Amino acid sequence: MPDHVLHTPPSRSLGRRAALAQTFITAGIVLLMSAIIIAFNFSRQDAMLDDRLANVSRLAEAALAPAVWQVDYANARDFIDVVLQDDSVVFAQVITGREVMASRASEEYEGKPFSYFQNHKGFRTSTVEIHKFDDWIGSFNVVLSTRHVRDEILLNAAVTLFLALILILVLARTLCHTSRKRLFLPLRKLEKTAIAIAEGDLDTPVDTSAPGELGGLALALDDMRESSRALIRDLREANAKLEGHRKQLEATVRERTEELNAKNASLNQALVEVRQAKRAADVASLAKSRFLAGMSHEIRTPMNAILGMADILWESDLTEEQARYVQVFRTAGESLLGILNDVLDLSKIEAGHMRLEEAPFSLSETVDKVCEVIEPRTKEKGLDFTCSLPPEVPDRLTGDAGRLRQVLLNLLDNGVKFTRQGTVRLSVEPTPDREGLAGLQFSVTDTGPGIPAGKLATIFDAFTQADDSTTREFGGTGLGLAISKQLVHMMHGRIWAESTPGRGTAFHFTAHFRADAKPAPPEPAPEKSSRPVARDAGPLPALHILMVEDSKYNAFVIQTYLKDTPCRITTAETGRQGLDIFKAGGVDVVLMDVQMPGMDGYETTRAIRDWEREQGLPRTPVVAMTAHALDEEAERCLQAGADIHLPKPVKKSALFETLRALAIGPEEQAAGMDAQGLADLVRGAKQARDRGDLAALRTAGAQLVSKGEALSVSLLTKYGRVLAETDEQGLEGERLSQSLTILTEYVERLAFV
The missing domain is CATH 3.40.50.2300 (Response regulator)
Incomplete structure (x- = not known):
């Protein structure tokens, strides 16, 4: 059975609409012809009325001239009586000069003047001048009523319309009967046949006996019926095949769905485990941070007393043996403090809290400071220490000089620690730039015992050393290289080691910094x-x-x-x-x-x-x-x-x-401390921030850095750099506001002192 059933329209079928159209067209044509006939009759009656009025006027002109000339009142009245014998004439009047010679109106209009008829649409008026010997001797006024003409026109129109209606009915009936018999009944049969075919009854016979186009349409419908039979037969065969494929596909989909459900369940379980592991890791990280912070506080608090008393004892009068004892626990305390700092650095790096500064610095001054720290230790051990910084290496850079110094000290400290005799060397070479950053390669080589090849891959892991005996002999926690590796990665570089056991080790790392065209401020001491x-x-x-x-x-x-x-x-x-x-x-x-x-x-x-x-x-x-x-x-x-x-x-x-530094007196002011100048700089920086002048803000920051370095006041240097490095996004930032507040309070106190 088909999914839907076709139905004929319940009303206004094609035959009915055609009958209505034929009736309207016939009525329109007949009515148009009737209107033409009525208009013609109206025009003819109107012309006849005008002719009658003209005839009366000509008759009056000829007949009244003697009567008016002879002032024959009786003859004038007789003429008017004759004129009024015409039912259409309702008023007649003869005038000589200022005298009305004769005048008469029909009973209906008795007593009405001539002017009354002139202003009325239902009358036709005419005034005829009477002449004798070409001289005017009087006038004749006559009025004709159009009532009789109008009545006759209306009668003719009614008769015409009545006949037109009869004609319309006859013609419409004839046309409808003919079209229904010759056109719409065959179409109705074809419609029923088409509906039956559309509803699936392909055995319904098609009447092809109709002549002309209807017969051709019936033949086309019959051909379509046969084609549909063949198509349905093919579709049934195709449906049978599709049904087989569908069942096979459903079985396959069912199997895949079961597999996906199993995988989804496994994946969801894995996600739950990952979330739980992440929460556990977050809790552990928070606990570790709190533990490290607490341990830092708890260790540094007594360490403050231990190292403080050690410094006090060291400055007192001690025997050689006592001085050796004090030096032992001073050194032990410093080592413990270094370990604590390394643990804190590693914790900050692992937690993602480590941030590198972006400040201008001089590479040569940074390397010199590192060498100044390492050189006394190499002399103490009798080692040769060399440092190579070629002139082609850029000197003015922007980055975190402190963290670069920390990596270099870690590597050089290891080199000095593990080298009993020979050389420790630091060299710097330029490498290809990357993304607009200047590349540098730092190398630290020594002639120590070297590292076995199997250990090179693990020496950068936390708490790992090349040999367990190393800790017993040289000490250390194995954190220095792990921290150095993380810091080098943060400086967009990499670190690696090359070693030959018995001949020494070379540590290399690369780093990238932004080259700075401006002179870098002097590097402060570590x-x-x-x-x-x-x-x-x-x-x-x-x-x-x-x-x-x-x-x-x-x-x-x-x-x-x-x-x-x-x-x-x-x-x-x-x-x-x-x-x-x-x-x-x-x-x-x-x-x-x-x-x-x-x-x-x-x-x-x-x-x-x-x-x-x-x-x-x-x-x-x-x-x-x-x-x-x-x-x-x-x-x-x-x-x-x-x-x-x-x-x-x-x-x-x-x-x-x-x-x-805090006890600022007249002698310091005389040495160059310009409190008013600093206050003006800070005030100018605040005004530049308020009006959004980034260039002026950076200039003021650079001047504060310069004064801070000249006066050895790190507060001015630190927060001046914040101003000098501010970008457009940082104009409204909290860091800039805090820096300006701290600088303002500092120069206010400075000015007071």
Whole structure:
């Protein structure tokens, strides 16, 4: 059975529509002819009326001339009576001069003047002048009514329309009967046959006896019926084949679906396991970060007391044996501190928290600083130390000089450590540029024992050394090369080693930096803290120092450092106590421990700054001392309001350098400290930021860097570089705003002092 059934339209079939069309066309033609006949009759009657009026006028002109000339009233009235015998004449009048000689109207219009008829559409009027011997002697006015003519026209129209209607009915009936018999009945039969064929009854006979086009249409329909039979037969055969293929395909799809469901279940299980593993890794990473931060704090806090007391003992009068004892635990403490720093660096790299700075530097000065650190150790061991820096190597670069120095020191330190005799050599060569960055290759070679070939692939892994006996003989954790590898990758380079056992080892690494056309600022001495570097080692000025420290051991160390100086120190064990002492006044410098129970160092520092602003007082220098050595902690301290950050353990030299730098007096100002000039630079930088002038902002930053290097004030250098390196996206950034705030507060305190 077919999926659908065709039906004839319920109304307005083709035959009915054709009958209506024929009726309308016939009616239109007949009515058009009737209208033409009616119009002709109207025109003819109107012309006859005009002729009658003209005849009366001519008759009056001929007949009334003697009567008017002889002033024969009776003859004039008789003429008017004769004229009014015509039913269409309703008014007649003879006028001589100003006298109405005779006048008469039909009973219906008795008493009406001639002017009444002139202004009425239902009448035809005419005025005939009467002449005698070519002289005017009077006028004849006559009025004809058009009522009779109109009635006759309407009668003719009605008769015409009646006859037209009869004609329309006869013609329409005749045409409809003929077309139905000759055209629509055969079409209806063909329609029924086509519907039956469309509904699937291909055995329905087709009547092909109709003449003309209808017969041809019937033959075409019969041919279509036969073709459909053949097509249906072919389709049934094809459907049978498709059904077989469909069943086979369904079986295949069912098998594949079951396989996919099994794989999806396995994949979903794997995704769940991956998510769980990621969550576990995140938790472990967070736990590790917290553990390392906590261990850093817990180790550095006692280490501060140990190294501090070791420095104090080292400066006291000791026997040779005592000095050797002190040197042992000083060296051990420094080694432990180095291990802790390496662990923190590796943790930051693995967590993705390590960020390289982008600052201009001089490659030659960086290499010189590294050589200055390594050369004393090579002389102590009797080794030859050489450094090669060809002139074709670019000197002015932009990148992280500190991390480059760290990699070089790690490699050179290993070379010196493992070489008993012979040479340690550092060389730098240019390599092809990449993506607009200048490429360099650094090589550190030594004549040490070498590394077996099987160990070269693993020496860059964390906590791995070439031989377990190496740790026992030379010490070390195996973190230096792992950290160096990660840092080199961050500098868009790679690191590898070449070695021949018994002949030595060569470490090579490449790095890419942006070449800088501007002169690089002088490279500061190696220092991870944000403290300033004093210009000389003169005596400390007399300062009243407030130290807020909850550890009695660390407080004792600082007190011992300052015992023989002009400084006076007051200690507070809690942040609240320190804030109260500060509010009492007379404090020149605050040494603020950050990690304290209750009110910690951050909160205490913010409270001090808030109180200074409320009282309208200048900023008192605050030195934040924290056992957290992370850069984020240093930044957090400065954001809280501290001026300087010193990581623990705090060495005596570092503390004294910081106090000298903060104690700005007339002698320092005479040496070149221009507080007003710095204030103008910072103010100009803020104005450039506000108006979006990037060039002016960078210029002010470069000038601040220059002054900071000239005055050995790292705060000016650090935050001046932030201004000098700001791009268009950074104009609205938080880092730029914080840098301007810190610089503004610093120069305000500088101006006050």
